[in-house]
Amino acid sequence: MGRHKEQGGARQGFDVADAAPLLLDPHGLVSGWTAHAERLLGHGAAEAVGRKFADLLEAGDAERMEDLLHRCRAGGDWTGLMTALHRDGHPVPVSVRVAPATAPQGRPAVLVLLSELGDGARGWDMSRGVLEQIVVGNPIGIAIVDQELRYVWSNAALERWGGGPGRSRLGLRVADVQPGMDSEAVEERMRHVLETGEQVVGYEYVGRVRSAPLRETAHMLSFTRIEDDRGDPMGVYYTVVDVTDRHRARQRLALLDRAGQYIGRTLDVMTTAQELADVAVPGLADFVTVDLLETVLRGAEPVPEPLAGSERVPLRRAGHRSLYEDLPRTAVDSGAVVSYLMDSPPVRCLTTGESWRQEQLDPLAVEWAAGAPDGRESTFLELGLQSVMIVPIRARGVTLGLTTFFRRRQSPFDPDDLHLAEDLVSRAAVCVDNARRYTRERDAALVLQRSLLPRRLPDQDAVEVAACYRPADELTGLGGDWYDVIPLAAARVALVVGEVPGHGIDAAAAMGRLRTAVRTLAAIDLPPEEVLAHLDDLASRSARDDGDGEGDDGGGGGSSVGSACVYVVYDPADGRCTMAAAGHPAPAVVAPDGTVGFVDLPQGPPLGVGGPPFEAVEVSLAEGSTLVLHTDGLLAYGGDGVEESGRERLRRALEGMARELRPSCQAVVDALVPARPEDDVALLMARTRRLASEQIAAWELSPDPAVVADARRTAQDQLSRWGLDEEVKFTTELLVSELVTNAIRHASGRVRLRLIRERTLVCEVLDGGASAPHLRHPRAMDEGGRGLLLVSQLAERWGTRFVPDGKIIWAEQPLTTPPE
Template sequence: MCASQSGRLSGDDVFDLTRTAVVMADRAGLARGWTKGAERLLGYQVSEAVGKPLAELFAGVASGASRDSRWESRLAAAEGWSGLEAVRHKDGHRLDLEFRVLPLMVAEKHSIRLVLAAEMTQTPWSGASRSFLEGILGMSPIGVAMVNADLQYVWLNDALEEMGGTSREQRLGKRLGEIQPGLDVEGIESEMRKVLSTGTPSVGYEYLGNPESDPLREHAYSTSFFRLEDEAGQVLGICYMVLDVTESYRARQRMALLNRAAERIGNSLDVWQTAQELADAAVPDLADFVTVDLLDALLSGEEPSPDPVDAADLVTMRRAGQQSVREGCPEAVVAVGDAAAYPPSAPVVLSLVEGDSALFQTLDLADGAWAAEDPVRAAHLRELGFHSLMVVPLRARGAFLGAAAFARWQHTGPFQPDDLVLAEEFVTRAAISIDNARRYTREHNTALTLQHSLLPHDLPEQCAVEAAYRYLPADPLSGVGGDWFDVIPLSGARVALVVGDVVGHGVHAAATMGRLRAAVQALADLDLSPEEVLAHLDDMVNRVGHDTNADDGVIGATCLYAVYDPVGCRCTLARAGHPAPLLISPAGRGRLLELPTGPPLGLGGMPFESVELPLPEGSLLALYTNGLLLGKALDLDGGIARLRTALADARAPLEELCDTVIGGLPGGRPVDDVALLLARTRALAPAQLATWEVPADPSAVGQARRSAAGRLAEWSLEELAFSTELIVSELVTNAIRHASGPVSLRMIRARALICEVSDSSSTSPHLRHARTTDEGGRGLFLIARYAERWGTRYTSQGKIIWAEQPLRSVGGAVPVADTDALLDALDALDDTGDPTRATGTGTEGH
């Protein structure tokens, strides 16, 4: 080492051991190993020193025969020797040395001694050096040991003796497996053999085990192995240093476990599954048995009470999840889904309600707080060998949700406070996920209720088409989208077929869809043409868009509206940015209908156009949303081809065709909501129709009544003769008196009996309340009394006033006095030809 200019040794110089002689000697006092440090200190080369007596190599300044015997006694001392002595360098100058002799193999006949020597004049830190060496070999927390080539112990320090729990005498001459069966003996010895064979040190080798010093608790160790050789290169054995890293290992394990738990807990929006994920994530790394109990109200999606929970309420908790390292979970006293009783007013229950976790490390104490609180469960766990228990409350957003219990019975040892902290982290993550799942369950139920109320439950009865449908949401969890469809019976035995698609998904899109569907139904009741219906819808969407909060998203929709008339077998269609329908002829040929492409609803400013085309009886019309065509590959042409192929058999049952279409979706799940409406057209037979041209003469009213009565007799509907004659009389009378141009009467026998009177006027009658002194104004009241529905629809030539009666009368019998008076009035009308004087009905105002 080098001294500084001030003559004082620097910190680096103090711990420079290059001038320390390290010599290995046998019990006879002969040198068996000689290091470079010994060469530099004493001047003897390895070849000169090995084999010579130490008494000669460390020749004293004062010569004498007793020097040989002194070294013999020093080397023979069982506890070793240390001291100071003046010796001669090879060249003859004096050296004041400090010696330390360490026994390495006290159990063997030819045991080896380690001799350390350092020059005192150059090492004023000799006291510190001695303290340093004694600390490493005696007081250091690092365990140090040496084993021979057969892996038998030849030396160990005090730290390793205390760490392993076996004395030095028990270890010397034995292998690790003979004294520490609870460690990974096979792995450790395999690592030592590898170091012996290769000479490459092994640093930081980690293993787990239960040492004799603490057999009930698993420890983690980090060990480094180095091969020992003499100067000739002969392998002497292994020196290894071991450090107990249990706490740091467990800290790393807890962090890794917490990361894994974050990945495993909360992967679904289901309360039951989240509770089971918590139990699964904690077993077996944290506990051997875990239970998760939740409040009954929570499992049904109800809102937890914000008020403080009474401990007595906890008897209604229910087991939501559990897991065990034992197959079949024999520790459980209740099954998942059963009530998990928690005794009211107990200390642990109260602590859970208040948010405090409980840790029990000695379950076998009969008078323990938890055992006294729940003796049945405590006795059951004691019988199964459990020795430690943690109970942690589940709380989220200030509300108490339930409790999770963690138990151990294996050799990992009792729970520690750090384990309780980890369990609380687990439970906190799970509680947030469970509360989110609960909130989702509530919102999910609300959304499903909304959707169920907005979409058609069953298609209405009508005679124009045979219809079937399918609705498939893109999101199977929420089940709510903005697509809709409708079949709306219209006057004259006609039917409206509607399919629409609102932008977006979720409750907001569903609510918008509900508003549009209600608007379409209201507009359909007005008997507006398809292009007029879309124009009114466009205005409505624009108003809704202006009234909607910007955070709710963009309002927009597409729609296809079609009206089919089974009398003339014609269909009128208009679309607002919606895919064109597919028409399959009765012969099975399919084609997309060429319709004018109107703008999507909500853009405004552009007109819509409709197209009227013939649809022979048996034609199949497929209306759908774009989710049916796009699929996973977003292939529009491929979607049309798939749909045409699925509907090739136009005469197959519609329900079967719907299943074929939905089953052919690529990937099994659409990228967007799917609404499909199939309609197979029907035609009314000529025998179900009757049409008469009525002259513009009041006397023609009676003939119209008689013609209607005659046709009712042909249809075997004589029970409707009276009400039908009354309705025909009123409608024809109003048309003759207030309208212009030709008047015609048409009767249709379909699902209902329909009477229609058409004229060229654009004015419409309205229902009004007549005064007792008025001679007229009561005709429409009579029509409303006997007709199930009535109304007006406009055509390009004028208007049609219609009234429907069920084929089975629902109006009840007419009072006898009224019947007689009406019959007399009708007879008078036949005689006078003046409808206003005869019936007192006449004008209703056009």
């Protein structure tokens, strides 16, 4: 009945099982009636047979029926839309196909196929030829499987998916025609559709198929259940659309998006190079290496022509990532030196700045093998790597190195892959160059800061000291934290910890200026509160001179405004400790028995911001106590408990400290501060000592010039008991004579002579005067004014410091005999 086409042995015509067939004689009388026609129009066979079919149509369609019968008698057919009349009188829109046929007795007849056009109708409203074109010639792959998921039909478009023509598929399952794909996942969805009747639309399968065994492809599949007239499942038909291009475009965008999030999270060159390799595997390649010029790793400017005068070009392996573990260490060692032949593709890419792609390596292409540090070479073919791309790392017009992409089992790199690699590397190149520039600045700042910080802590007997400094991580930048230990007269020592706001070279320079100022003020032996007052004035003047005093938030790094500092003076003669702070945490004290406390120290304002005057406190420390001075970065990181304060965490760390000071200092920083902190941290720990009573000798003198001779003899006797040599005795006799005479002549009140024998011999004279003497150079005929000039010539150093009950003039001379 009617025409049909065959392809690959499977029938490709329309299935008319859902149409109601009628048989008419050549005059248009119904000669054959079916149950389907009765369900559609309501007339039984007894009523319909022998009746004109035109009587079952609306008037206009009844008139057309005569013309259609004449066309069929001439051998033609017709398909179109009509309106039939139901037995109860309501109209039934139908799709009608009229075609010539042969009755069972061999007489001519007319076949009429009726399909309802109402909602949910399953009839055809187009000709069979049109629908055959839609299904058979559809560029979308279509297939039908039975209830056992075996192929019963497929169109030609499905052949592009692999698995052979439709004839060879018949009776097979997906796993039989696509052995490389995950057939279980596909058949699982087919079974779900068979069991539930629910359509599965837009299922994306990503994997390898027979049509592209070396390349990952993507196909969009939709599944629909086929049912018979009773609604029972017969099988599943599904459609397949190749969406590989869309899938790859989505992958490329995802890869570039991941690169934007992942690459450049730090300002470390090696880390950034490794991030580039990590992003590219496995999304783009099986094995990736990142090689950089040595100058880039040092933070220096890349040399434009690093290639002249050598047979090989050395680079440094800065990053790598591989899907395989069988690559030799010479290929994957980070930091190893690799070298390439002068006329090799990598060197050409390095010199020209252009990329290079090879779909399939051959023995002639491996002469550019990477040279191992031990002189051996491993060719890329020996590593099983087949396809390669080389993309130079270029930023701001300068080539920094190379990124090489390899594939072992995937399909060869194509031009789209090269464009993606160039886009990926160009984004990473900016991050690498930023890291290089930061490395240069950070190294310069570190050199500057380390040159400004104490290279070694000075020798002195007042305290045992240990210090630890941890710079901020590369994202935050180097800060301006600092510490210092300054020996003072009379065996005393000044301990200083400070912090300059900001980061980078400017902060380091500001820190250097502040530290120099502190040492200068310490040299004139000012009390702690006066030292801070002078520093405050200095910061204010510097801000006014630089024009950044107003609106400066401290983040620029070049100003001392907002700096913090704590200044401590410890006297080992009596254990007194005087300190003052400017916007800085108070020191902690670890007692000899291990208990930890914090000094109740009034907090003055940060330097340069103005506020109330600075206040000092004085505490007495037992011998063996440990002073802990630190910047605020030590307390900035949370502990195990959310509510635990920084002081409590410091207390716990100090309570468990070892007896040895240096390892304890490092252990406290490690316990409280991460390896790469966001802010600089400086910690200074000083364990106090006391001078023995036999190292100090003191005498109260009456303000009478006659006691000068007694003072000389008393000093001589003490030096003899200490076993000092005659030269020291002679010098000390002159110093005592001049200093005591000067005190009696120019001051009033009490006079006290004190000798301190430590690393040096210190001679001190206390008087009640409030004016400081000054050195002058007398003329030849002057009778006086030579006392302090003589003192300055005899002593290694001398000075004046003020105390609550007057002033002390002191002179210090070295000892040739070490103390016992």
